[in-house]
Amino acid sequence: MSSTKPKIAFFDFAGCEGCQLTVLDALQTHTELLNAVEIVQFREAMSRSDDDYQIALIEGSYTRPSDEVRLQEIRDQAQIVVALGACAHLGGVNAVRNAHRLEEIKNYVYGEKAEVYEAASARPISDFIQVDAFIPGCPIDREEFVRAVKSLLQGNAPDIPDYPVCVECKLRETGCVFLYGKTCLGPITRAGCGAICPSFGVGCEGCRGLIPNPNMASLREVLSENGLDEMSVKAKMSLFLTNQIATSDMEA
Amino acid sequence: MTAKILPKHAMQGWIETLREHYRIIGPKPAQSQYVFGDIHSADDLDLSYPTSILPPKKVLLPQREDLFRFDSMGDTPIVEPTFDDEPTVILGIHACDMHSIALLDRVFEKGTTDQHYQTRRENTTLVSLECTTSCSEFSFCKSMGTLSVPENFDLHMTDLGDEYLLEIGSKKGENLLRGFNEVREATDADFERLNKVMSEKWSHFTYRLDFDVTELPALLSLSYDSKVWEELGDRCLACGACNIVCPTCYCFDVRDEVDFSLRSGGRFRVWDSCQLDRFAIVAGGHDFRDTRAARQRHRFFRKGKYLTDQYGVVGCVGCGRCAQACLVHISPVDTFNELHRRRVPSAAAQEEALA
Ligand code: SF4
Numbered sequence: 001m002s003s004t005k006p007k008i009a010f011f012d013f014a015g016c017e018g019c020q021l022t023v024l025d026a027l028q029t030h031t032e033l034l035n036a037v038e039i040v041q042f043r044e045a046m047s048r049s050d051d052d053y054q055i056a057l058i059e060g061s062y063t064r065p066s067d068e069v070r071l072q073e074i075r076d077q078a079q080i081v082v083a084l085g086a087c088a089h090l091g092g093v094n095a096v097r098n099a100h101r102l103e104e105i106k107n108y109v110y111g112e113k114a115e116v117y118e119a120a121s122a123r124p125i126s127d128f129i130q131v132d133a134f135i136p137g138c139p140i141d142r143e144e145f146v147r148a149v150k151s152l153l154q155g156n157a158p159d160i161p162d163y164p165v166c167v168e169c170k171l172r173e174t175g176c177v178f179l180y181g182k183t184c185l186g187p188i189t190r191a192g193c194g195a196i197c198p199s200f201g202v203g204c205e206g207c208r209g210l211i212p213n214p215n216m217a218s219l220r221e222v223l224s225e226n227g228l229d230e231m232s233v234k235a236k237m238s239l240f241l242t243n244q245i246a247t248s249d250m251e252a
Numbered sequence: 253m254t255a256k257i258l259p260k261h262a263m264q265g266w267i268e269t270l271r272e273h274y275r276i277i278g279p280k281p282a283q284s285q286y287v288f289g290d291i292h293s294a295d296d297l298d299l300s301y302p303t304s305i306l307p308p309k310k311v312l313l314p315q316r317e318d319l320f321r322f323d324s325m326g327d328t329p330i331v332e333p334t335f336d337d338e339p340t341v342i343l344g345i346h347a348c349d350m351h352s353i354a355l356l357d358r359v360f361e362k363g364t365t366d367q368h369y370q371t372r373r374e375n376t377t378l379v380s381l382e383c384t385t386s387c388s389e390f391s392f393c394k395s396m397g398t399l400s401v402p403e404n405f406d407l408h409m410t411d412l413g414d415e416y417l418l419e420i421g422s423k424k425g426e427n428l429l430r431g432f433n434e435v436r437e438a439t440d441a442d443f444e445r446l447n448k449v450m451s452e453k454w455s456h457f458t459y460r461l462d463f464d465v466t467e468l469p470a471l472l473s474l475s476y477d478s479k480v481w482e483e484l485g486d487r488c489l490a491c492g493a494c495n496i497v498c499p500t501c502y503c504f505d506v507r508d509e510v511d512f513s514l515r516s517g518g519r520f521r522v523w524d525s526c527q528l529d530r531f532a533i534v535a536g537g538h539d540f541r542d543t544r545a546a547r548q549r550h551r552f553f554r555k556g557k558y559l560t561d562q563y564g565v566v567g568c569v570g571c572g573r574c575a576q577a578c579l580v581h582i583s584p585v586d587t588f589n590e591l592h593r594r595r596v597p598s599a600a601a602q603e604e605a606l607a
Pocket residue numbers: 165166167169170174175176177178184185186187195198203204493
């Protein structure tokens with residue numbers, strides 16, 4: 001094994017920085033991480049900033065045309081690009097705005113200054129650059145992040161679950177929230193969070209994105225059978241899934 | 253039959269005595285449902301539980317189980333298997349779940365014995381509990397022939413009101429009562445009370461299968477090309493819940509996790525589900541059951557035919573957990589009845605109808 005540790009850099013685009021905070025948490029509980037890698041850029045935690053890195057972890061979504069240039073610069077430098085969290089992976093909550101006309105949104109948010117600010121529809125970073133791996137979630141799961149880093153160090157793609165949240169929910173014997181008159185996107189959402197939301201009695205909002213081949217039609221029926229009207233179903237699915245649903249509905 | 257009588261008020265004392273030698277697992281309330289979990293005192297235990305989210309199978313085959321540790325740091329790589337041999341008692345196992353354990357015993361001893369399962373199984377004592385009322389609107393054990401406990405219990409409890417009658421099934425079961433003097437020998441009067449409970453219980457259960465369970469494997473053989481599978485596949489969410497809660501499902505996935513050294517780590521297994529989208533993908537990327545319909549068919553063939561063909565016992569014990577867990581109301585008994593309703597009539601029956 002080479003004695004030089006892989007150099008890692010963190011970048012943020014539009015997001016709440018909650019995923020980077022989770023990384024900070026992970027560095028405190030898994031101090032071995034610091035022995036295994038060298039962090040050369042991490043605005044959330046240090047002032048040093050070095051552009052010599054092999055692995056780039058990008059938090060946040062694309063929201064402005066100028067983001068594309070910066071994303072491309074990172075892609076050109078890094079050997080491995082990882083989308084960190086729901087914003088980078090899916091466009092995140094930011095993509096709620098995609099359902100509205102951009103001009104309206106800009107006027108609503110910036111008022112008279114609307115013309116001063118740059119804005120575009122919120123997109124996953126993979127719409128602009130090639131992404132080698134993603135760590136889903138809003139925020140990311142600390143343990144999954146640690147496992148993902150180990151996989152990258154081994155030269156493997158992180159092993160992110162491709163089955164739905166229901167599996168983890170049942171494995172930990174959580175009472176299904178549908179039994180308590182609530183609704184849940186667990187059956188179509190990628191697991192890996194340990195079904196944390198249902199374990200606290202609230203339905204999954206889909207922050208980890210869709211599983212491959214979700215049965216959207218059937219889940220819509222389940223939601224309507226459990227009292228959600230069409231508007232509410234749409235609202236529920238737009239919190240994290242706006243970009244993915246637009247694609248999966250086009251394919252359907 | 254050797255039997256003892258345990259007054260209900262002595263339960264606490266019995267649990268205290270048992271805890272000196274065993275870890276005790278039993279049904280206890282969790283949110284508004286029940287789970288099998290650690291029992292520290294009689295207050296934790298609720299033997300009147302209807303059914304549990306996961307079956308007691310999870311004690312013998314845990315959801316996640318370490319298999320071995322490896323370390324290749326030194327000159328010779330080290331591989332050390334992990335076994336759990338903690339003496340354990342499972343209290344209050346219903347008949348259907350006892351049937352499922354009988355099946356799992358056969359599965360894990362066939363071919364190369366699964367030593368991890370075997371070690372747990374040998375160190376586990378099974379205390380079953382007579383079902384006297386139907387546990388849920390979803391169960392159909394009477395139809396599957398699993399409403400009476402099989403002979404694999406170590407101790408079997410029947411609720412006689414303010415006492416339990418304990419039938420001793422093995423040396424292991426007998427050991428649970430050793431050194432505990434609040435039990436007494438059962439008398440003829442006790443056996444009469446037992447007979448009364450046993451003869452009255454059957455009317456509290458209904459037959460839900462429209463045909464005899466022995467016809468099930470043949471019915472499935474005729475139904476391979478049925479439209480039913482497509483219809484189920486359209487509804488199914490491929491969420492895996494039905495497999496995870498099933499007492500007779502035993503598929504698992506094997507995974508490794510390394511330490512930061514990248515040279516040492518562990519191998520473990522976790523439960524898997526044949527309903528999941530990627531379950532049947534093999535090396536090279538081919539998926540030999542790539543539709544939900546094919547996976548539903550596979551699931552019901554496992555439950556109604558394949559396991560019976562291989563192990564001579566029914567693969568669905570009628571516990572109803574999967575039907576309860578399924579958000580799109582797919583249930584084995586309804587599925588089997590629907591296949592029966594649409595079955596291709598045999599030549600003889602056709603002739604009879606024409607005559
Ligand atoms: S609570 Fe949600 S994730 Fe859990 S079983 Fe129910 S639908 Fe699935």
